Amino acid sequence: MLSNYSCPSDCFAFCCTSQDIELIEKELNTLRKGTKENITDIEFTEFDGNRTYIIKPPCRYLSESNRCTVYRWRPEVCKSFPFNFHPETHMFVVYPCKLGVDICKDFYAFKSQKTNEPVPLHKIRNLEAESELYYDDTNDDAQISFTKMSFSETIEFSKFLKSKK
Template sequence: MRKFKNHNVPALVHPHPSELPDERKWKHSYRRPLTFLFMYRKRSFCDLPFFETVQEILSYYTCPSTCPAICCKIADIKMDENDLETLRQTPEYKDKADWIESCNEDEEHHYKICPPCPFLGSDRCSVYDSRPALCRMFPFNICNKPDVLLLFPCDMAAGIFKDYLEYSERILKQPVPATTIDAFKESHSSISTNLNAGLPIPMLLIKIHCLLPFKEYLGSGLSFQGNPKIPV
């Protein structure tokens, strides 16, 4: 059996309001991602050190056919120059270009798409293979804490979380606290209710340094690969 390093810290925590990026709590999925580029001195989201690891983790999961495309409807989608250039190559871009706005954060010029995303049709992305980097990371989300990502509690994330629970218990020998599991279950089951009521969506904080060993676990064949259609 492959050995995995035990980091001796719980990778998932349900954040206290004082730990959150700002006073608006979890209102939006993408909180100042351009700040992240500034911290890492990168100009492209794809160049962030954890991007490829997240992509490999997500390669083991798919959105269920019943996915309501919440990720495309609730928050601004920030883009860098590479994202915009990729979109420009799609036939859909010409009719949607006016929806893309310029923005500036930390003295960096970037772009954003305001929700709902104009490239969304019948709850499916019409430019899926050319979608921006932050879309490719979902349900992982950037916040302005340099050592963590947020996990949005959608159905795909339920499968990821289920596998992480298994990994934490079987490999790290460090089960995730029951309070964290209950918090995720509650957040997952109440997404529609909270959105309809205009309430924030609680998300889980994931330590970035824990993503690489989790990715290795998924690729080792030891995982049962949680079904994203089944809630934790």
């Protein structure tokens, strides 16, 4: 699905500068091979015998122009951004970054086309307001609402996008 989109040129790389990037050992090894670095100075946590490695923000692989320098070898969490799976609700959430807003607008248009009902303008306005909150680094306590998609909606939307190619 994300092959239909790319981060805008004025992206702030908030995903790489504001939150931990978690990766599994296989992804860490891919980074090691791709960068030819012996990455040893990385934090990790263990749960049920599984180790998760953590790159603290800002990501060490983010260039000064806010572009990923290890794009070919980036972990799955980076490949799937602005999507994240929310296990409690079994839903995908979409972060309200600029890319996420574009995806959500298309998703709402897709749902509108499917149901023959207009896209509620309040949803678009809310989405844009959430995006402004997302980038507001002066408001650390802001409660951001994420657009949610069920697994079946995500699959349908993905098929819809593929048909547009």
